Amino acid sequence: MIRLQGVTVRLGDVEALRDVTLADDARTLAVIGDNGSGKSTFARLLAGLVPAASGTVDVLGLDPARNVDELRRRVAVVLSNPDAQIVMPTVAEDVAFSLRPQRRARGIRKAQPDAAAAADRVAAALDRFGLTKLAERPSHDLSGGQKQLLALAGAFVRRPDLVIADEPTAYLDARNARRIADHLFEDAGHRLVLATHDLALARRCEAAVLFERGRVRAIGEPGDVVAEYEASLRC
Numbered sequence: 001m002i003r004l005q006g007v008t009v010r011l012g013d014v015e016a017l018r019d020v021t022l023a024d025d026a027r028t029l030a031v032i033g034d035n036g037s038g039k040s041t042f043a044r045l046l047a048g049l050v051p052a053a054s055g056t057v058d059v060l061g062l063d064p065a066r067n068v069d070e071l072r073r074r075v076a077v078v079l080s081n082p083d084a085q086i087v088m089p090t091v092a093e094d095v096a097f098s099l100r101p102q103r104r105a106r107g108i109r110k111a112q113p114d115a116a117a118a119a120d121r122v123a124a125a126l127d128r129f130g131l132t133k134l135a136e137r138p139s140h141d142l143s144g145g146q147k148q149l150l151a152l153a154g155a156f157v158r159r160p161d162l163v164i165a166d167e168p169t170a171y172l173d174a175r176n177a178r179r180i181a182d183h184l185f186e187d188a189g190h191r192l193v194l195a196t197h198d199l200a201l202a203r204r205c206e207a208a209v210l211f212e213r214g215r216v217r218a219i220g221e222p223g224d225v226v227a228e229y230e231a232s233l234r235c
């Protein structure tokens with residue numbers, strides 16, 4: 001699913017990832033580490049949002065730097081701040097926006113669901129995330145938890161093969177954090193990369209990677225990796 005070989009990512013003068021080599025085939029991968037350790041950079045690299053300065057990256061068999069269109073089609077990104085992810089005035093329109101036709105580099109339109117199929121998919125996504133009754137409500141009037149459910153509906157309506165979630169529960173109360181996590185962990189045929197400071201959530205993943213100052217400090221069983229992180233906190 002994910003293979004990195006000798007990857008360095010530079011952001012301005014900072015080496016946000018340094019010589020990262022890892023391979024992971026788990027369905028769900030937790031990404032943990034201190035603030036500034038490189039979690040978001042790793043997430044953005046996998047999503048094709050930042051380039052590697054050196055090394056090779058393989059996500060779902062694709063090179064994110066070269067296969068931009070296919071990666072965008074197969075990968076969905078969920079961020080911490082639900083407000084930043086809302087683009088349309090109403091809940092239903094916002095979910096439908098995720099299914100809009102996407103232009104390719106050469107101006108060719110990809111196959112898209114027809115209008116009726118798209119409407120069915122939007123309705124199913126609203127239902128799955130408990131938003132049906134809110135469909136016509138202004139998106140920006142939703143609560144924080146509801147907004148994050150809306151962000152998930154927009155991500156999942158595209159039936160992604162991989163969901164990359166960067167601290168998706170950071171701004172939520174415990175109840176909403178649990179709801180969002182449960183949706184992310186539902187096996188809907190997608191893989192999950194989950195950057196989080198919630199170590200209980202990290203333990204729910206099949207594998208975990210611990211970053212420290214842009215390098216991989218540990219990767220493997222979440223229990224072991226979380227224990228290593230907790231031990232490092234006592235130093």
Ligand SMILES: Nc1ncnc2c1ncn2[C@@H]1O[C@H](COP(=O)(O)OP(=O)(O)O)[C@@H](O)[C@H]1O
Nearest residue numbers: 011012014016034035036037038039040041042
């Ligand atoms: N846009 C940017 N320009 C320069 N440096 C950045 C930028 N974004 C992040 N960094 C730096 O890259 C490093 C890794 O950041 P980040 O991946 O956001 O860490 P995390 O998500 O684990 O908090 C940090 O040193 C951070 O200050």
Ligand SMILES: [Mg+2]
Nearest residue numbers: 039040041166
């Ligand atoms: Mg981050």
